[in-house]
Amino acid sequence: MTHQKGLETLDREVEVDSLPTEGEIPDWLGGSLLRTGPAQFEVGDASYNHWFDGHAMLHAFQFQRGDVGYTNRFLESNSRQKARREGTIVQGEFGTDPCKSIFKRAMQLFSFSEPTDNANVNITRLADEFVAMTETPLPITFDEEILETLGRFEYNDDLDGDLTTAHPLYDAERDTTYNYVTQFGRTSSYVVYRQASDSHERVPVATIDVETPRYMHSFGMTRNYIVLVEFPVVVRPLEMLLSGDPLAEIMSWEPERGARFRVVDKRTGEVTGTGTTEAFFAFHHVNAWEDEARGELVVDLSAYPDATIVEDLYLDELRTDEPDALAGQLRRYRLQPDGSELRGRQVSEQTLELPRINYGARAGRPYRYVWGNGQRDGAAFLDEIAKIDTEDGSSTTWHEPDCYPGEPVFVERPGAGAEDDGLLLSVVLDGRREQSFVLVLDAATLDEVGRATVPHHIPFGFHGQYVSD
Numbered sequence: 258m259t260h261q262k263g264l265e266t267l268d269r270e271v272e273v274d275s276l277p278t279e280g281e282i283p284d285w286l287g288g289s290l291l292r293t294g295p296a297q298f299e300v301g302d303a304s305y306n307h308w309f310d311g312h313a314m315l316h317a318f319q320f321q322r323g324d325v326g327y328t329n330r331f332l333e334s335n336s337r338q339k340a341r342r343e344g345t346i347v348q349g350e351f352g353t354d355p356c357k358s359i360f361k362r363a364m365q366l367f368s369f370s371e372p373t374d375n376a377n378v379n380i381t382r383l384a385d386e387f388v389a390m391t392e393t394p395l396p397i398t399f400d401e402e403i404l405e406t407l408g409r410f411e412y413n414d415d416l417d418g419d420l421t422t423a424h425p426l427y428d429a430e431r432d433t434t435y436n437y438v439t440q441f442g443r444t445s446s447y448v449v450y451r452q453a454s455d456s457h458e459r460v461p462v463a464t465i466d467v468e469t470p471r472y473m474h475s476f477g478m479t480r481n482y483i484v485l486v487e488f489p490v491v492v493r494p495l496e497m498l499l500s501g502d503p504l505a506e507i508m509s510w511e512p513e514r515g516a517r518f519r520v521v522d523k524r525t526g527e528v529t530g531t532g533t534t535e536a537f538f539a540f541h542h543v544n545a546w547e548d549e550a551r552g553e554l555v556v557d558l559s560a561y562p563d564a565t566i567v568e569d570l571y572l573d574e575l576r577t578d579e580p581d582a583l584a585g586q587l588r589r590y591r592l593q594p595d596g597s598e599l600r601g602r603q604v605s606e607q608t609l610e611l612p613r614i615n616y617g618a619r620a621g622r623p624y625r626y627v628w629g630n631g632q633r634d635g636a637a638f639l640d641e642i643a644k645i646d647t648e649d650g651s652s653t654t655w656h657e658p659d660c661y662p663g664e665p666v667f668v669e670r671p672g673a674g675a676e677d678d679g680l681l682l683s684v685v686l687d688g689r690r691e692q693s694f695v696l697v698l699d700a701a702t703l704d705e706v707g708r709a710t711v712p713h714h715i716p717f718g719f720h721g722q723y724v725s726d
């Protein structure tokens with residue numbers, strides 16, 4: 258296998274005006290693909306354990322009249338700066354506990370109040386600032402052109418939270434972003450909040466008290482409802498505090514609890530219902546919408562039968578040639594807003610992870626197409642780009658030998674009529690050449706339109722956004 262290069266440190270930062278390109282990248286594509294992901298997996302003699310732990314690096318691909326520029330820079334988070342000062346890993350991450358001695362463990366207790374800000378998961382815009390995010394509520398602002406780190410995004414409110422998602426959802430009708438935080442305590446709470454697009458203030462919409470908070474990486478949102486799907490991955494905050502163990506190690510899979518869907522009405526903040534179904538796990542919701550004819554909510558996710566994926570993403574596991582299942586399958590759940598009549602079905606045989614849709618036109622609405630990464634039989638890593646038609650479950654794929662594509666980001670063609678009329682942008686590792694390229698595909702057919710090659714490998718990342726000029 259040749260995927261291992263994608264799990265090696267990249268410490269080179271470059272600015273290239275024009276990358277070597279092949280094919281014809283359309284003139285109308287004018288904007289930047291901004292991405293974040295882990296890029297440094299060792300500090301001094303210490304190594305991070307989990308794919309989610311490496312120091313965040315930002316990457317920008319600038320598309321202009323068929324040319325592609327490229328810039329990459331580390332995000333100067335506190336987590337990274339502390340590590341650089343001390344010459345070792347200081348800050349605990351998702352799957353790394355730097356504290357081996359009792360003394361250091363005591364120190365870690367103090368640092369519980371200062372969680373990681375290593376924002377290597379996703380990028381969004383808050384109050385007209387570009388921010389990188391991780392799963393603690395500590396987004397970091399950066400300059401989208403030169404990728405300079407500008408500092409912590411300052412919220413103008415007093416909402417506390419220990420965990421959040423790096424997948425806020427934008428409601429275009431309300432020009433408002435929704436997300437939630439988990440507050441750990443004797444009784445823990447999820448606080449669903451909204452944030453107007455010109456505001457630094459998070460306004461609570463609903464507070465849900467829970468005995469056993471769950472690990473949720475994303476959530477679903479329709480025009481009028483938010484759906485939190487509580488997988489039975491239980492987090493015991495007291496255990497984390499006392500043991501100093503990282504989040505990944507204290508999460509426990511308790512399938513007897515099932516998966517609980519909680520529905521919140523965005524208009525009133527009322528929890529309109531909960532429904533429980535057979536246990537499963539997902540990192541990523543795909544989309545959710547209201548089926549008006551049936552009065553039902555439709556919630557699509559990339560689902561796994563259990564949470565072993567969290568362990569399969571430890572770097573030691575990923576660096577082997579032993580294939581683990583690193584992609585789930587598209588599943589569709591339906592339920593009434595009061596939580597009743599909850600049932601799910603698999604939509605397609607196609608494997609799917611890092612799913613994307615045409616958000617601009619279809620987020621929270623009926624939609625047909627999902628794009629994402631798949632894993633072919635026997636592959637040790639995600640090795641294809643897939644398009645799934647949710648109407649009949651059929652799929653189309655792109656694959657090239659020894660190539661490992663990342664999340665395919667959809668960009669709509671100006672004046673597009675059809676939902677899939679546009680391009681897909683995906684950062685691909687060519688494992689044989691140990692170099693990455695940005696691939697441009699026709700989103701409808703997955704035929705290649707062009708590619709531009711980067712002067713180094715880009716470690717496998719998670720998410721990014723395209724920003725039109």
Ligand SMILES: [Fe+2]
Pocket residue numbers: 378424474540541719720
């Ligand atoms: Fe994610």
